[in-house]
Amino acid sequence: MTTVLTPQVLVVGAGSAGVAAAVAAAESGAETLLVEATGHVGGTLANQLLEHSAGFHDAAGNQVTGGTGQRIVSLLQQYGGSPGHIPDDVAYTATRTPVNHAELSMCEAILLRRAGVTLMLDTAVVAVSTVDSVVSEVAVETAGVGRTVIRPGIVVDCSGDAVVFGLAGAALQTDRPGRTQPLSLTLKLGAVDFGPLLDYARSHPGDFRAGSHIGQPSDDHVNLWGFGALLAAGHADGRLSWRRTELHLAGWPTRGEAVLNVTRTVSGYLVLAEQVMQTVDWFRRYVPGGTNAYLAAVADRVGVRESRRILGLTTLTQEDVLGGRRSPESIGTGAFPIDVHDADAPGLSHTDGLRAAYDIPYGVLVARDFTNLLAGGRCVSSTHEANGSARITATCFTTGEAAGTAAALATLGGFDTHELEVGKLQAALRARGVIGARA
Template sequence: MSYTRPQVLVVGAGSAGVAAAIAAAETGAATLLVEATGHVGGTLARQLLEHSAGFHDAAGNQATGGVGQRIITLLQEYGGSPGHIPDDTAYTATRTPVNHAELSMCEAILLRRAGVRLLLSTPVVGVAADAGVIREVSTETPGAGRTTIEPTVVVDCSGDAVVFHLAGAAIQTDGAAATQPTSLLLKVGGVDFDPLLRYAAANPGDFRSGGRVGSPDDDHVNLWGFGDLLAKGHADGRLSWRRTELHLAGWPTRGEAVLNLTRTAADPDRRRGEAYLVLAEQVMEAVSWFRDYVPGGRRAYLAEVADRVGVRESRRIAGLATLTRQDVAGGRRHAQSVGLGAFPIDVHDAHSPGLSHTDAVAAAYDIPYGILVARDFANLLAGGRCVSTTHEANGSARITATCFTTGEAAGCAAALTALGGHDARSLDAAVLQARLRTRGVIGAR
């Protein structure tokens, strides 16, 4: 295949983009995946997310299958994940710990097996469109310079809806005050988990209720709290920003823990560099605080920092349909469902020390095909956190397991559109659903 004229072009090689590209190629379309960075895996692999989450609903029923489950299964075969394990914090039914580097490699293996063409260090810099059709997508690479790609169908899994933005497609955004904060996750090594976990067991009021405190012999532990220690660190001037909680994902047998603690308000479309400078100082304060205030942290050191500012929310597309808070919280069913979401509505407030709110989702909800489809273009779809949702619904749909699902559905739809000469807006949902069911996608009715 000529990479300049693919039938399906997928932009962004995070969770959604990897799933979209694999699905498109396995459905029979010549598929090109372009990624702005030098690796695949996106936020889950490179922002050091503590786990993949959202694979199961509150009752423990699996909600994400398909490519997402295939990635976890392969990762388990290589020893890079224990699979789905109970969530110690009782926030969700399960968490899925991953070795970040091995996750990226396993995704690359599945891309190669599917026959996907991959271009790395290849950001999209321009889009040409007319009459509601994407005609050309321009990329820029250090070696080849500018390249013009002429795809039949485009799937935007960039997270920031880059193709939609450059094409002038309909976008929905919230005001800067409403957008969730950016963050920079960090991993500390040299942690002695015996005194740390003894502290957690002796101070249950300092942690999320209903949780379980693990053992130093466990491979994986999760703690959500440390509010008293954070308050003391802030009062003593050791932490320049206030937080009422942190999420610690630990590997006791390795003496390592990922800390989800830093945050700052920032325009995620324009000022990530400014956010990075603020967050870098928070990272170093966090490590110093951990050494001096957290039992078992005396020998801790900064082992790794995410390679990008973590963005929870930026542009979202305006699709044929929009997923709402009521859809998510009510477990709403939809005739054109292409998969399920199940994670709580998890909304962080950029201007307060805690979460804005976390709303439990009692049952999985349907993901309608329309939230993946541009309302004003015939050959443009989206997967991942930029799909068409309201601000609150995005708090659930942005989670990585759900991104695998929306990406796979968008990639499969793109292939069917390209191979059949359809308009993506009028694709027969029943045909798409049947294809997704054969791929092991749960909830494609």
């Protein structure tokens, strides 16, 4: 017999956006169910070993992300899993927020429990039924349990890949068909000797991003963006099968650990796995201090920067982001540079810094053709270029929290997502500590 559940709010995906959405919906008084296809919460930031969270501050150092995202960082600090927001060594943004990945996942789970969220792990969405402009049922399969039918009041799709939108036949963006950003698989190395590594960085400033601060072996955290000459040498001698002009290294010198973001392909996991092993071999042979390095961990999922993006009531554009555009329907702010990796080149096609934060309008969360379907995270309604900023984890906390709060207000108020009074949503978000939810 198939189990049937009827939560007021269903959140799909337990990454940064989904956790924030579920916490916000539950704390706003809605019965909230969170389903996640893997066995963990935390998503890309926790389980893809993302180097750190970013986007909490604008270029001038003003905080632009608060609310649940900041609460997660504060709880992680309390448990010793993060130093909080610290200056960005490579001067790409004002700050970065290193995290212990396992402890981040646990802290997010703690907040979910405290909020009263019901969580289903190892649970994938397999079918969506609709009636007119309403998502009426979402079918999920749970490993070892079987099928559950969910009949929600409001659905918040924080899957990253807009899974519910896709299965419902909802409208999607079409500005970059077949030209999305490449995939990566992040890796962590152990037994790295940071003394010689940082000496190399200090003595070869041209091999690293201009304006970089080179730390010390006694530092808890260092951040490096470069190694282009060593990467070129590794490619020239055939040890690296793909070309990269730079890599990003987030290091914990006192622990001898380093996370590397360097692999890249459009072909999938099997290619990335070989690139990971080539990277380890290259690091041992070419990077000073890397002789004894070993592969300590690999992300539990392929890192997807961009896939399906929804077509909402409003679409965030490159001009909105670069111009710091204000919106009377703002539900939060973003400020990370437009960061776009080129699928056909060894570097990035965009690293466009922002002079000021930009507003995120409510309409980018709202399905154009369904009245009980919202999105949060990197699949919100945005152009390819704007998504290069909006996909960052701090901004995902913001859009997720707004979507979860909106879902609760709508279902508890007995109206749909198109009818929601944005001023009421903004007031609720301000009360939650969200920055930039304007009156």
